[in-house]
Amino acid sequence: MSLEKVNLLGLTKDKLASFFKDIGEKPFRAQQVMKWIHHFGVDDFDAMTNVSKALRARLKEVAEVRAPEVVSYDVSADGTRKWVVRVASGSCVETVYIPDGNRGTLCVSSQAGCALDCSFCSTGKQGFNSDLTVAEIIGQVWLAVKSFGFSTNSEERSVTNVVMMGMGEPLLNFENVIDSMELIMDDFGYGLSKRRVTLSTSGVVPNLRKMIGRTDVSLAVSLHAPNDELRNVLVPINKKYNLKELLAAIDEYMTSLPDNSRVVTIEYTLMAAVNDQPEHATQLIRLLKDVPCKINLIPFNPFPHSGYERPSNNAIRRFQVALMDAGFNTTVRKTRGDDIDAACGQLVGSVMDKTRRSARYEAMRQEAAQQPEAVRVIDRAS
Secondary structure: OOOEEHHHHHHHHHHHHHHHHHHOOOOHHHHHHHHHHHHOOOOHHHHHHOOOHHHHHHHHHHHEEOOOOOEEEEEEOOOOEEEEEEOOOOOOOEEEEEEEEEEEEEEEOOEEOOOOOOOOOOOOHHHHEEEOOOHHHHHHHHHHHHHHHOOOOOOHOOOEEEEEOOOOHHHHHHHHHHHHHHHOOOOEEEEHHHHEEEEOOOOOHHHHHHOOOOOOOOOEOOOOOOHHHHHHHOOOOOOOOOHHHHHHHHHHHHHHOOOOOOOOEEEEEOOOOOOOOOHHHHHHHHHOOOOOOEEEEEEEOOOOOOOOOOOOOHHHHHHHHHHHHOOOOEEOOOOHHHOOOOOOOOOOOOOHHHHHHHHHHHOOOOOOOHHHHHHHHHHHHH
């Protein structure tokens, strides 16, 4: 019986050095091989010409460089690209590249499905299937960079930013996500700065605190509501870790960063007649008055059976102006890639088919009906 090969795509520099030590090689081989994999996109050991033939033969016996299988690849009219890749669990996840001038942001998935079941997110409607391995997370970056052509010149890179903002809750796959971000920032990996790598969380407070001392990436928080009552419905994890606890954890993490000029990004998806009213803006201003932050307003992107609608442009602008008048740096995210279902909140792999997702949504409605506020929120969006 043959042993399973080690996928070197998912090993950090330290872990790759340990791998080489375990097979009787010098640890410096890690840097050599990392450059071949992440700088040049090489997945064939025979092409690693500064590695001895004997070691190449050994690597072929015990290791591999294998990205997830690409199931489909789509390009939007606005230049957005979307990959659907199959992971070991059999499920599919999505990766999205968003160009914006000289900036190219890659939105990476960390789980197949998501257990948090935020009511307005299509990913949450499919349920949770599996955590992604480091190789499956980094494999998304590797595939995207390869599609443009690998370059050792940082000024020529097409992928300039990576956000852990795709399918799944990154902090529920903590160790694999931490290793992945380390690889993305490593000079022998993709060499992105801590300001160009962002982790987005819905508020897993204990693991947010665990980030302190483990990483110093930029932080984004999916808030979406200015009070606990509404957030309990839209982002159910709020029932476990409320806004007071979440804001305290955000402050602890941001204060721990050596660079005290950075601010947290607050993500706020606007849904018509749900969380886009003047009173919601007023509550949000009061909630965040002592939080160094920038606010990213995200117009809701419709998907089947969501029960929510996108606000009018006037409502979006009115909300933005209220926040700006209160002194907040507030932007409205452009809707990109919606023609290929790649817009924010639209990412759905193949964990569940449409019938099962519809049934899950109806179950959510019935559960929410037990709470008067929830009934009001969902029915107003219907």
